[in-house]
Amino acid sequence: MSDLFDFFRENESRLHERPPEKVWHQLEQRLDKSRRPRKRKIRFLQPLVVAVILLILLLAAVLVWHYSAK
Numbered sequence: 880m881s882d883l884f885d886f887f888r889e890n891e892s893r894l895h896e897r898p899p900e901k902v903w904h905q906l907e908q909r910l911d912k913s914r915r916p917r918k919r920k921i922r923f924l925q926p927l928v929v930a931v932i933l934l935i936l937l938l939a940a941v942l943v944w945h946y947s948a949k
Contacts, residue, residue, distance in 0.1 A: 887894075
């Protein structure tokens, strides 16, 4: 375990190195290309589906109540 501590102690100065700006720019470009576009439709579709299901359940309850009352 002391070998690991020695390794960090000897290389402590390298921990604070910053890569050149060109490297950061290239990394940002690669990340932008690999990002998938977000699917915003699902976010709006879920409340609509819940509302439709509740409407169907309400309609079914009204029909059951109407026909059971006769």
